[in-house]
Amino acid sequence: MTIDQKLAILAESAKYDVSCASSGTTRSGGAGVGSCAVTGICHSWSADGRCVSLLKLLLGNRCIYDCAYCVNRRSNDIPRASLSVAEVVDLTLRFYRRNYIEGLFLSSAVERSPDDTMERLLEVARELRVRHAFQGYIHLKAIPGADPALVRRAGAYADRLSVNIELPSQESLQRLAPQKSKLGILGPMGVIHDGIAEYRAEAVVHRAAPRFAPAGQSTQMVVGASPENDLQILNLSAALYQRYDLKRVYYSAYVPVSTDSRLPALRTPPLEREHRLYQADWLMRLYGFAAQELLSPETPWLDPVLDPKCAWALRHPEAFPVEVATAPYERLLRVPGIGMRSAQRLCSTRRFAALRLEDLTRLGVVLRRAQFFLTVNGRCPAAGAMTPQRLRHCLISGDSARSPWWQPDLFAWRDAQAAPEACACP
């Protein structure tokens, strides 16, 4: 089989992994090739509109496991291939030297055994870093069930490590990925967490401390292949952020790849739901919202037609209006139509001169939405009183007119400077 054929097969097999982030580390110079930019850089966009930043590949797709939701499961009839360590290294360097990519995102199906697979992933990273002094970005998958010692060694070479949590509950995992165990997933996650924590503590004392996954840890779960509701998912994410200090949880709308009776019969992936989850996740990580503020056991699903911040604002009339001339940053962030950028600009510009209503749009505030929730020097820009129903209607029509679900303006790359994770293409 030629390398071209392998490349096609293993890109096909890798494409359901969603992370594309290349941010969070700086590396530079030295004898070899490469550097990392702290904000991350997108290099291209594929026909599905997702950004391409890393060469995303599986080392091999001959899986001995049989996870129902996965294209690479053993029982699936697809072409199989494996790349050699040298082939991946060579391809990465050739692409990198032409500025096609920020680096490598290497994962693998479980071939032979978890340890065997993990060892080969490790070998690729070691070759790149040690033999070729490669300073580009490397994201490695930790294989569930692999020896913790191997996972620890991977941390010395990789910028980011991730273990896929796969599904939002243990029951679903048991049903759909019977060979995987909660422990096999959380174990490596814990090892990575500890490695990062030790590295950070040591780096405070001496700067030359050996690095360990300096861009942190992330994970991914499939949404819509199992019955969990949005509240369960957000609670799990919140717990993962807290317990394992993850940089990101990625959500991947289940793409129907199987007619297995254990899976729902979907015609298309639930992209809208995925989008709302990303918005809610964004609010939890960067806007100071708690999962319980966004959803409750009585209303455990995110509103499909209204973004979660507007939905929260409608449920909490007592929190408004917010006076933009004086309100602290955190309160500004809660106003629909004010994002991180505009909140920062409001805070900084009012140090120089008093804010006027006509300044708001120029500072990036989306007045069409924000007008109902704020006052400027005591004056409310919205005319007349509003019933909650009418307000909801106004927000929805504004929402869908300006940003249909496929156009996630929350995630626009322009937020790069403000956001710790530059590209958040869902």
Next chain:
Amino acid sequence: MSLSSYRYDGSFEGLLSAFAEARLEDAAGPAFSPASAAEGGLLWAAREVPLRPATAAALWRDLVSAGGAEAGRTLTSAWLAEESALEGALYEYCCLTLERRQCLDAWAAQPAIRAVLAAARRVGHEVHRFQGILRFAETQSGWYYAACEPDHNIIALLAPHFVGRLGDQRWAIHDRRRDLVVCWDGQELRPGRAPAAPPAGAAAGPALSEAEVATQSQWRRYHRHIAIDSRRNPRLQRRCLPRRYWPYLTEMQG
């Protein structure tokens, strides 16, 4: 007070010379135009201000001591946006910074500052974008060649990124719209002007190495296979990566 209009030679230093002149004369709402711009529409004649390197350098030093390196960066970036009629705002930006003796970039409600900042930001965005979408091709001589047509004059800002990243290879970045190049020979960064008339048939750039041809086809193949069919969304793709960039993107050819 005088209603004044100044004409400068089109360079950044020339503009600073004109700024210094306007400050000296305490002109109110002065207008500035490059020598290349068509005359006309003006009720009063524009006065030529020659390039005075020492004056320009002195004003630059004052500005940086008042507003810090950040103000200097904002001003140069905004200048590189090459937007016509931005000079007035650049002038006001300088005057305000010198008057208040601090970097005013955070004062986004002030119209001139906002205009300068917005231009600087557009330039910054474009630099960031081209850090991603610039494509190098290995030529038969062993050099890597990258062509682009950026909206703004960014290759001088772009080059240091690639020195840090691809410092062990020799490369040239060619702005085909302005016919400017920067070359890195492994030691030194050299800006220059591209030959005015490129040899016939050079539209596609210099002759490529054998490895280059194979690598390009592999990259195209990879790019095609990484898309998920059931999520196809060409509109989103075009929004993130507007079509005008495609002619220089390896993966969008063929």
